[in-house]
Amino acid sequence: MKPITLSDLARRYGYFLDFLDRSGLLDRRGAAAGNVTPENVAGYLTKLQKRVSSVTVYGSIYKLRRASQLLDPRRDFRWLTEIEKDLAMVMRPRSKADRFVLTEVLVEHGLTLMAEADHSTNCSDLARARQFRNGLMVATLALHPIRLKNFASLEIGRNFVNIEGQWWIILGASETKENRPDERRLDDMLAPSLEKYLSKYRDVLAQKSESNALWLSSADGQPMTYSAVADAIKKTTLTAIGVGVSSHMFRTAAASSAAVHAGQSPYLASALLHHRDPRVTEEHYNRASSLSAAEALRTVLQGYTKAER
Template structure:
């Protein structure tokens, strides 16, 4: 059993590494990835999980084990992992996460990861009560995020990006201008091609970003996308010249060491990590539009823009975002109709107020 001393202090917030998991838990984890034979059903449920999915589930379960061990709830190394997941213990676990001031989004992620992994380990057990908890925090996450006020029309964001790309070239301090140019270019790319963070991070020149005579195309192989489908989309022609300038002039200045193929380069000359890109995007958009726009919100912005401005072509949303289920596009169409209805209502109310007679007397409070 892992030494409880390693869990004290700040380490109480961390995810227990796989090497320190109890023997029964490591065995259960390994059984999820048995290759087996797909025809006779002996393939482990995790055999087809993407590496990012494996990492998310492993971290969520590791955080659960940190709680279990820290609370002295680990009876022995051979106890079946799913036997420890009880409503009482999960309630105490949730209380600890809340006490640590975790956001509803983070709590939802930890609980969803725990649910998915424990159901994979014990498919015959009933964890409906845990599924209800996950759904509750999912709703809380949506409510608290209040996405609508943060959405920006795609053409507005592209226009902002192009103007700031131009301004960045005239900054007095070159490295500040190069960083501003790069960040504005990322915003411009996302405004017309809102790819997921993992794909945005991995972009390599001449592999994912390909220069054609008509402009640039962004391509990802099936094994590089979340859905497992090929993704290929042309970028706005207005980004062609800025991308040419970035690749030939700005990017080489950002490189301070050995060259690499990754498109986005940090101030240290290394490939930008997903976290660094996320911070650059959220900070830049907060300054630009008054509210931060994360990577996933760019996808909502694009879908809502199409639904509002070009509803006859709402069908382009699913392939644009790499969705397999067209119901995702339908949801944005419904939301856009609600926005239009709200606009019309506000206009009608404003017009009606103009013809009201002057108010007589005071309103009773």
């Protein structure tokens, strides 16, 4: 497993142990995964269902089961698998409809934010640098929708490199979820903005930091964390567009925009998202069919209205 997966499983298992500890149920001398009993899980499940969404409840139990099996592969956790299946049947994912925008909207607003920051005269240099950085993040992720863990960890000279005057995102197989390399040349549309960020605004953000990270915090000049990048992107899109678009929704936007504007290239969306199986793209990301249907209906209604007039 990749370190980020192991860390996530450890954190989720830790939440379970913390619940038991605060409830006076934790057996500190028990065997590995010995605290994972039907009684303890039932109490944990009751607490989760009162506090978090059905999707988070399912994810918590799913990851508790995976962690438990890793800790003690000889124990029988089929009872926990059954609970997990029941939760999967009743979970209700939050609708993406209120957070869905197309890629061109994200790119346009990213470019607009950078232009506004570049011409602003009523805010500090640090504030301008922060806005320019955020605009560049939005536009870059929209055009190159890699996974957030890779986007947040871009480092100049390592996986973000200049080759013969062109900037490239170069991810090794060990860095991607699919365990295969992913190489993307930065779109020409972003080249001038990137050069301005690197030559001017990044230095303002860096302060005294000597980090090679592409995205630097405006607070201390240190590399932005995964959470900080996610938060900045969501807050920036909320301010600029009126919709807080999560980094994951950038991938939905890319797949749907590819289908809407390049329907003749059926595998474009899969390539953009680095998926081996196009069905994964269709199932989880593509909202183009509903958009196309809505557009067709609008055209029909417009024609009918004109005929009535």
